Amino acid sequence: MPKLIRYAALVLASLAISSCSLVNRGFQAFSPGNSVEIGQDLTINIVFVGYKQGNGAQQINLEEFKKILPSKYSSINRYPTYYLTKPAKELSGNSFTYNYNIKFAPQSFEDAFFAQLNQLAQPKPLTLYQQSYNCQADLALDPCPGDASNISKKITENYWIDAFQTEKWLAENAGQLGIDTKNYTVFFINWYGRSDFKHHVYVKTDEPDPDTGFNFGELLSSRKMSAWGGSTPDDRQGANASLSKVARIWFHDLSAGPEAQSNNWDITNADLDGDGKTDYRMPPIWEYGSTQTTYRPFNNLSGDLGRITRYVAINLLFTPSPLYRVAITPHQMPDDLLLNVNFYNDPAAGDQGQDLFKANLTTELLQKLQPFNNFTATIRGLSYDAKARCSFESQFDGTVCYPEYRLSQDASLLGANVFIDNLLEMKQAGFFQGGADYEVPVFAYNLAGKIP
Structure with missing residues (x-):
């Protein structure tokens, strides 16, 4: 048997042994072609300080308290689920069993x-x-x-x-x-x-x-x-x-x-x-x-x-459900990620949003969160035109901004017009910057207003 073939056979054999070993140890994070739910048992401590146990109006009845608590939970991808036909859910693959120490x-x-x-x-x-x-x-x-x-x-x-x-x-x-x-x-x-x-x-x-x-x-x-x-x-x-x-x-x-x-x-x-x-x-x-x-x-x-x-x-x-899918799934897992940050600037707001945003601070914080990736960012301003304004304000007044899209006409889908408006912006020539393994579009709104 040629040396190369013998070497390949040895590698395949060692992989098979390793695979069996992982299965025997209960390693269940990967199952090609199948959906896998990773379960975790959690202890949650609950401590009452200044509350007394009893049935009074300002006291704690433990039976009443405990019957509200969940025993198990499977998290979902929230925004993908939001746009699915109800009652369908897109599970994230994580589940939790709760034990309470009160x-x-x-x-x-x-x-x-x-x-x-x-x-x-x-x-x-x-x-x-x-x-x-x-x-x-x-x-x-x-x-x-x-x-x-x-x-x-x-x-x-x-x-x-x-x-x-x-x-x-x-x-x-x-x-x-x-x-x-x-x-x-x-x-x-x-x-x-x-x-x-x-x-x-x-x-x-x-x-x-x-x-x-x-x-x-x-x-x-x-x-x-x-x-x-x-x-x-x-x-x-x-x-x-x-x-x-x-x-x-x-x-x-x-x-x-x-x-x-x-x-x-x-x-x-x-x-x-x-x-x-x-x-x-x-x-x-x-x-x-x-x-x-x-x-x-x-x-x-x-x-x-x-x-x-x-x-x-x-x-x-x-144990929150993530807003978006946690996994990034291009053709290969990326090393370099580019934040493509875009500000809609309302003229009434005065300042340009991109001038207020410190990209270095954002990338430094993301680097701490994902130390094995490299983060960079680009920033630019966009015109807060009639369609962008309509899309943003539709979240409060229910206006249909894109009647040609069924999604825009569904009043129950809060933010649908913003989603469509951003998506159309992404389709414009030159929107994506290139030069990174994965590009994350970010849309921010720099608007006039007052917070009490």
Whole structure:
């Protein structure tokens, strides 16, 4: 037998042995020609701090809480699924089985934690949304009609509490509770009802926008928070403030706020987005058990915290479904990726979006995320013409911008006109730059507007 043939036979034999070995070890990530679901068992810690177990309006009924929680979940590719004929789903190939470790913090832990919050608290004016709660009117749009009659208590003070320092304290002290924060961990916090309670919001004020220098966290009421988490060991918020170990923590505090992102300042109006349906949201903790006229009864705190665990912590933060397909699938897996960044510039916005965008910062961050790839970026401005404006504004008014396309006529497909407009732009000669293994089109909109 010629040497080359003998060598090839030996290679094929060794590959066969390796393949059998991998199968015997249960290696299931690849199965050519078949769809494979990769499963993972996860322990999720849930810690109640300041909540008591029981059946009271502001207490936790564990049976009611646990019946909301999922036992298993298979993630999907969200945008491809969005455009599929319902109820079809495009699975991403990942599934999760959840096991829950639920604990109530002892009094000693609570006393130490709330003492830390008191130490961090800085007196500040009421946020716009705390004032809106007092008035039960959106003060970003309308003047205050006077103190509302259906709120349980008026907010007269406010304190800022550093969100990262709060997370850091929980990470460093979770071991007292027997909690391993390498597992995903939710801390549900309730300061209300204690003699040392202060009305408060959580803030992150040390990272101005890298492009404009505008400090959203410090200057805008809409960026004051009731929840925070996800910091990594190399996150640094001030001198010597980094987390010393991996801590997969997210905390949520119903005694904070009210705040903008969940619209929980409004306990009066059922439909805030005008779609004719009740917008389910969780009010401040002191509203549970209220006998006043509110948009729904606040009588199931346990179920509400269960929903926050399921739909926010687990579905959106811990094991989310990706917006797009994670795998890049050209003819070969790419080494070099080019970000083809395009700005639609509204003349009323003044600045050119491409002048505000720091491409080097973006590519540096992506390099950390995917260290085995090389990232570059190109930037250019596009005309915010009538079609581009129609497409963007159609997300709010439902206008059909491209009647020749059925996709544009489907009012249920939010963003369909933007998708068509971007796709047509990509078909223009010279759009793609070339010179990389894979090119990622990015469309951004630099528009005039005001954020409260």
